[in-house]
Amino acid sequence: VESGNRTLTLAVFSAVLGSLQFGYSLGVINAPQKVIEQHYGRSLGVLPEEPLLLSENSTETQEVHPSVVMYWSLSVSIFSIGGMVSSFLVGFIGDLRGRVKGMLMVNVLAVIAGLLMVMAKMWKPHVMVIAGRCVMGFYCGLSSGLVPMYIGEIAPMAYRGALGTLHQLATVTGILLSQVLGLEFLLGNDYYWPLLLGLSGAPAVLQSLLLPLCPESPRYLYIKRGMVEEAKKSLHRLKGEYDPSADLEEMRREKEEVEKEAQVSIAVLVRSSLYRQQLFVALMMHFSQQLSGINAIFYYSTAIFERAGVTQPVYATIGVGVLNTVFTMVSVALVDRAGRRTLTLIGLGGMCICAVSMTVGLVYLSVYSWMSYVSMSAIFLFVCFFEIGPGPIPWFIVAELFSQGPRPAALALAGCTNWTSNFIIGMTFPYIEALCGSYVFILFAVLLFGFTVFTYLRVPETKGKTFEEIAAVFKKGMKQTPGTRKTGTGTGTSTELEQLKTDSQA
Numbered sequence: 477v478e479s480g481n482r483t484l485t486l487a488v489f490s491a492v493l494g495s496l497q498f499g500y501s502l503g504v505i506n507a508p509q510k511v512i513e514q515h516y517g518r519s520l521g522v523l524p525e526e527p528l529l530l531s532e533n534s535t536e537t538q539e540v541h542p543s544v545v546m547y548w549s550l551s552v553s554i555f556s557i558g559g560m561v562s563s564f565l566v567g568f569i570g571d572l573r574g575r576v577k578g579m580l581m582v583n584v585l586a587v588i589a590g591l592l593m594v595m596a597k598m599w600k601p602h603v604m605v606i607a608g609r610c611v612m613g614f615y616c617g618l619s620s621g622l623v624p625m626y627i628g629e630i631a632p633m634a635y636r637g638a639l640g641t642l643h644q645l646a647t648v649t650g651i652l653l654s655q656v657l658g659l660e661f662l663l664g665n666d667y668y669w670p671l672l673l674g675l676s677g678a679p680a681v682l683q684s685l686l687l688p689l690c691p692e693s694p695r696y697l698y699i700k701r702g703m704v705e706e707a708k709k710s711l712h713r714l715k716g717e718y719d720p721s722a723d724l725e726e727m728r729r730e731k732e733e734v735e736k737e738a739q740v741s742i743a744v745l746v747r748s749s750l751y752r753q754q755l756f757v758a759l760m761m762h763f764s765q766q767l768s769g770i771n772a773i774f775y776y777s778t779a780i781f782e783r784a785g786v787t788q789p790v791y792a793t794i795g796v797g798v799l800n801t802v803f804t805m806v807s808v809a810l811v812d813r814a815g816r817r818t819l820t821l822i823g824l825g826g827m828c829i830c831a832v833s834m835t836v837g838l839v840y841l842s843v844y845s846w847m848s849y850v851s852m853s854a855i856f857l858f859v860c861f862f863e864i865g866p867g868p869i870p871w872f873i874v875a876e877l878f879s880q881g882p883r884p885a886a887l888a889l890a891g892c893t894n895w896t897s898n899f900i901i902g903m904t905f906p907y908i909e910a911l912c913g914s915y916v917f918i919l920f921a922v923l924l925f926g927f928t929v930f931t932y933l934r935v936p937e938t939k940g941k942t943f944e945e946i947a948a949v950f951k952k953g954m955k956q957t958p959g960t961r962k963t964g965t966g967t968g969t970s971t972e973l974e975q976l977k978t979d980s981q982a
Contacts (some may be wrong), residue, residue, distance in 0.1 A: 480716030483691060484630065487714070488639055490686035491626050492646035492916040494619035497586060497679040499650020501612050502776070503797070504676060505552050507658030507790070508669045512551070515601045515669075517542045547602045549903070554606055556899035558613025559620070563891030564742070566621030567884025571700060575626040575693045582622070585615040587931070590677020596670040605673065620871070621891045625884070627630060628875035629693040632716055637811035644884075645804040648863065651774070652797035659790065698727045699734055699880045726942060728939060740882035742889060753950050754877045755794060755886065755934055761820075761870035762890050764895035764927035768827055769920030770862045772905045773855060780855065783838065785848040796859050811866055814960025815939040816869050816876075817931065824866025824928040831921035832860040835920035838914040866927075870894070876938045879947050 517523030522541040540548075546969055564629040569578040624643050631639040638771035654676075658664040663672035691710040696705035707727070712810070737750075773780065781789035811819060837851025878886040909916045913979055936949045 478716060479715055480712070480718075483713045484632075485685065486714070487630055487690040488627055488642060489702070490580065490683055490690050491623045492642050493679040493683040493686070494623045495643045495646035496650040496653075497676055498616040498620050499647035499652075500654045500679070501609075501616055501650075501676045502647070502654075503651035504654035504658060504673060505555075505609075506774070506778070506793070507655060508664040508672060509548070511664065511666055511669050512601070512605070513540055513544050513548055516547050517541055519600050519602060522548070528643075547606070551602070551605050551903050553899055554610045555613035555616070556895050556902060558610045558615075558847065559617030559895040560892055560899060562614040562617035563621055563887050563895055566618055566625070566888045566891060568697075569618060570622055570625055570884055574701075575622060575629065576687050576690050577692075579619065579622050579626065580684060580687050582615055582618045583684045584593055585618075586677045586680035588677075589615060590674045590680070592674075593676070594670050594674030595974050596673065601670075606882055608673065615680075617891060617895060620894075621887050624871045624875055625887055626693055626729075628872055629695040630691070632715065633940065633942065634812065636876070637816065637872070638808050640875070641804065641808045641811050641868040643684075643952055644863070645801070645808060646735055646867030647723045648797070648800040648804050648867075652794070652801050655794050655797045659794075664705055673938065694723070695727060695730075695880065698724070701730045702731075713947060726944070730943065733879055734881045737879070737881045740885050742885045745882050745885045745889065751878070751882055751886070753934075753953055754947075755889070758870075758874045758877055758886055758890050759893050760927070760930055761866075761873060761935070762894040763897055764820075764824060764924075764931070765866050765870045766894055766901060767920070767923050768824070768862065768927070769831065769901075769917060769923075770827075770859070770867070771898060771901050772909075772916075772920070773858065777855070781852070784841070784851045784855075785845075786852070796856065799856055799859050800863055803860045804868060807864050807868050809870070810864070812939060815875055815937050816865075817935050817937045819865035820931050820935065821865070821928060822868050823861045823863075823867075824931060826861030826864075827858055827866070828921050828924035828928060830861060831917040831924060834914060835917045835921070838917075873938060875948055876941075876943065879943055 484636040514523060517540075520541070520543055522543060569582065570580060573581070589608045589612035592604055592611065596608070598604075620643075624640060627639050627643065628636065654672075656662070657672055657675070663669065663675075682732045692706070694707040694710040694714070695712055697703045704724070708720055708724065711723055712718075727885040740748070740751070745755060773796070777793045778789045786792045807819065819860040831854075834851050834854035837847045837849075837854055840847045841851065874886055875883060903914075910921070912919065936946070938946050941949075
């Protein structure tokens with residue numbers, strides 16, 4: 477078993493390097509904003525050529541030129557657009573040559589993106605950065621689908637949740653790393669910022685060296701390719717010397733199921749009533765992750781801390797990053813014990829309370845000075861609750877909710893949902909904030925309340941169940957519907973309508 481554990485560790489480590497890169501790219505753009513805006517201004521010819529050697533306070537009062545604002549917003553958000561487009565290709569790339577070769581192929585994109593951004597100063601910086609961010613987004617859309625898919629397929633059932641949560645752990649570690657390196661005295665300065673952005677391609681190089689040593693997913697080999705012997709070899713490499721017949725038997729049954737249900741395309745998945753409940757649950761989980769307002773805090777944390785009256789907001793932001801990482805580790809420890817559903821409920825409920833107290837804190841800030849501590853601790857707790865459940869769980873629960881046939885299509889749709897709502901929040905939050913002022917988080921509190929109720933009513937527990945048993949839970953729900961339409965599901969559909977109403981208001 478020793479050798480097996482070693483291989484499993486190597487395979488999971490190599491895979492989550494992709495997630496590390498995803499996190500790094502998410503967070504890296506936050507710190508060096510003012511420096512990069514100045515470069516954009518110079519290359520667009522709206523700022524004087526020589527760097528402004530004024531004291532810090534006087535640079536801040538300068539109005540940023542509208543075209544610079546536009547190029548800057550594009551540099552931030554083009555990343556999500558790249559991810560939205562490529563998340564649809566996850567299934568295709570994963571099935572083309574296998575999960576491992578798929579992850580290897582897409583690393584080319586990450587290296588290209590890194591090089592584009594490193595060389596930003598050699599040509600027009602705004603064009604180079606936007607091109608690099610776009611390619612990087614395209615890469616991250618693929619990797620944020622392939623990594624959970626691969627880990628979910630190679631993980632032993634008892635550790636499936638913990639290993640699935642590692643995708644999120646690596647992501648938040650990446651965010652933290654990018655925040656630390658983005659400090660002004662490290663790389664977040666006039667001279668080194670292209671290197672700071674370009675470093676996001678570095679994990680890809682390491683991953684490309686490690687992936688050839690990793691075994692291919694046995695599920696892919698057996699169920700997709702029908703290579704029983706190769707699947708056996710891969711299982712032995714992952715689990716050491718043991719009797720694989722039980723695992724092979726489960727895969728054989730699943731293969732039969734798959735042959736009954738042909739490979740499901742995205743269009744079929746959306747239209748088919750068979751998967752409607754699973755799909756609804758999966759997409760709502762991803763919506764709840766993004767529309768909880770967590771990204772609003774990540775993107776604009778520095779500004780929020782300034783309003784709450786912190787003198788050095790950069791360090792407060794890094795504090796959030798550290799908490800983020802610590803609480804994702806807590807989730808890794810708990811997710812196979814407490815269960816997915818419980819943690820999601822605790823997380824969403826806690827975030828809802830935090831959003832309310834954050835609003836109270838920001839509204840009464842001018843009246844009571846101690847309210848700044850209220851809103852700050854609310855921010856920190858908000859992040860903690862997020863990482864306990866709503867952060868890591870949606871990524872791997874989608875892989876658990878679907879059997880091998882519709883899994884790639886479901887992951888693609890869920891990924892696209894995630895990226896799209898990420899993009900919408902990133903683009904609209906500054907405007908919503910200008911509109912609502914201190915009350916902006918009440919909006920998120922309402923959404924969070926809706927998501928908590930939804931989770932309570934609709935999300936099944938998947939801990940410690942085989943993929944078959946999970947599918948059976950939904951099938952059972954399906955079979956009851958025609959008979960109990962009058963009594964049971966009448967109320968069900970009306971609550972769903974209520975939820976849809978609250979969502980459309982949002």
